[in-house]
Amino acid sequence: MGRYTRSRSNSAERLGFASVSTFERLLIPAPPEWRNVYGLPDYPAYDALETLTWVAAHTQRVRLVTGVLISLFEAPVVLARRLATLDHLSAGRVVAGIGQGWMPEEFAAVGVPARRRGAGFEEHLAAMRACWAPDPVECDGPRYPIPRSKIGPKPVNGRIPVLIGGVAPAAIARAARLGDGFIAVCRDWESCRGADHVLSGGGRGRSDRPAGRPDAGGRPTRHRADRLDRAKRDGRSGPGRSGRRGRGHLGSQHRRPRSPPSGRRPxxxxxxxxxxxxxxxxxxxxxxxxxxxxxxxxxxxx
Incomplete structure (x- = not known):
């Protein structure tokens, strides 16, 4: 599996992709008590940050995105230090994609209350950003207090971009209000346009924060929705051209212009x-x- 991961990440960098991403899935409940109606994969997922550390050691340019980490599963000081450490090891290539989670079984397994996780997510993010800010660090929140202290390492560029993923309207509005970008999960035709509408409302008309950051491998939600509409009218199953899932779905901003090799003859x-x-x-x-x-x-x- 390590060789496969390295091959994929090297190919992504060689082809000009802007980023590679990993996701977090602690467990999948076993049947018959739980039905996999969401189509989750039935194989275990590698730890997201350890996988990106492996990728960082075998790449030079491509951005390293967690898409997404359930941030509430770790204390903000611990997660902030892990992300900042990887940011140093990769020369500032980390993009933190985080979410508040949704599966009750995962919260039970890590001993974290699943109720009121939205408010806890906001305080958790504020505490992580405080850890990345200049010392001394101090937080007096009710859930994640941090005594006045020095915490390091700090991000290479002074901060780590934070993308917030979600499906519910409240999560999308939270992404527009707090995040540097939004990781869209569009399950049907209507959810694409609905996500953009909620994001605009939650962001108070802030057009400088489009849904889906191009440097994180995303695409603005309105563009995705328009392409899905065109694909539906044309009778295609997806937004790619001529049924090709790869390049048709890959926007020009995600591909590096390739010049012909030097000395190549006609x-x-x-x-x-x-x-x-x-x-x-x-x-x-x-x-x-x-x-x-x-x-x-x-x-x-x-």
Whole structure:
């Protein structure tokens, strides 16, 4: 699995993707008491931050996004230090995608109350940002008090961007009010437009915080909704072009412009170098071309 993760992350960086992301899933309740109506994968998920640490060691440029961590499962001081440590090890490439969680079984397993988690999430985020701010750090919140102290390491660039994920309208409004961006989870056609409407209302008309940050691999929700509408009218299953899930779904802002390799010759020059004429109806392979062909077909003769 480690080799697979490294290969995928290296390919993402080579192809010009802006980021790679991991998610957190502590457990999946077992049947028959629980029905997997949400389509969750039936295999265990690696720890998100440890996986991104592995990716950071094998990449140079791509951003490292947690999409998303359930922040309430750890004390804000602990999670803030873990994120800042990875930010240092990766030269400032960390983007913290966090959410408040939804599965009661996970909260029971870690001993954290699931009630009023929205208010607890806001205080938790404020405490983490205080840990990233200059020393001395002090928080007097009722849930996560931090005595006056020095806490490090600090983020490389002074702060870590925070993206907030969610589905419920209250979570989307909270993302617009508190986050640097929003990780959209759109399950149907209507939820895409609904998310953008709630986000705009919760953000008090702040157009500088679009849903889905391009540098985190996201796409503004209104653009996604428009593309889904076009796909629906065209009878396609998704927003990709011609049924291709990869490049059709990948926006131009997520691909690095690729220049042709230096010294590359035009098609005609390459064909002549291989002993082929420019005209398709007059192909005359050279002896060197025949030898290369035989070596490819018969590797044992080399």
């Amino acid at each position: 098609n005609g020059a390459r064909r002549e170098a291989h002993g082929l004429s420019r005209r398709r109806d007059d192909v005359s392979p050279s002896d060197a071309c025949r030898r290369r062909y035989r070596r490819r077909r018969c590797p044992l003769r080399r």
